[in-house]
Amino acid sequence: MKELILFLHVVFATLWVGGMLFLVFVLAPFVRKLPNRDQAFQEVGRRFSLYGTMGALSVLFITGLFNIHYIVGFSSLFDLSNPYTKTLLHKLGAFLFVVVISLVHDLYFGPKSINSALHRNMARLLGFINLFLSLFIVYLAVKLRFGG
Numbered sequence: 001m002k003e004l005i006l007f008l009h010v011v012f013a014t015l016w017v018g019g020m021l022f023l024v025f026v027l028a029p030f031v032r033k034l035p036n037r038d039q040a041f042q043e044v045g046r047r048f049s050l051y052g053t054m055g056a057l058s059v060l061f062i063t064g065l066f067n068i069h070y071i072v073g074f075s076s077l078f079d080l081s082n083p084y085t086k087t088l089l090h091k092l093g094a095f096l097f098v099v100v101i102s103l104v105h106d107l108y109f110g111p112k113s114i115n116s117a118l119h120r121n122m123a124r125l126l127g128f129i130n131l132f133l134s135l136f137i138v139y140l141a142v143k144l145r146f147g148g
């Protein structure tokens with residue numbers, strides 16, 4: 001069971017991080033050249049919000065809790081002298097930031113960016129911050145693999 005849960009966790013991590021990398025390096029430069037770029041960005045944004053923010057982040061949280069249960073147990077979360085626990089708490093903190101930034105991006109700046117350069121630039125900035133934070137989370141996950 002623990003293998004299946006970690007497998008799902010990694011698949012949804014690739015959907016989330018890989019989706020953002022694809023968006024930044026492949027899709028966005030193409031969409032920016034389209035005559036109806038604003039509508040296209042809205043459509044792409046809505047879909048990635050559904051599968052990424054709502055779908056992937058929820059599954060990552062739930063499978064992440066199961067990972068804790070199967071790999072170290074929740075009681076280890078109280079042992080702050082353990083480097084694994086410290087790294088795990090940093091990972092959870094970074095995850096919380098990613099969730100808040102995603103919601104602000106998807107529900108406020110994204111929809112408003114259709115007619116406003118300010119909102120568009122803010123949406124872009126938050127998207128970049130989220131990408132770097134998510135890569136940092138993957139780095140912390142790798143640290144966990146080596147004991148924290």
Ligand code: HEM
Pocket residue numbers: 009010013016017060061062063064065067068071091092095098134137138141142144145
């Ligand atoms: C953007 C969100 C997240 C990403 C991209 C992510 C990514 C990953 C990846 C790639 C691994 C596999 C590392 C490995 O075993 O080599 C992993 C493992 C793990 N994740 Fe996450 N994760 C995220 C959120 C979470 C959350 C919210 C939790 C806790 C609620 C969590 C808890 C864990 C645990 C306990 C492991 C096992 C680490 C080990 O090998 O000991 N993750 N994560």
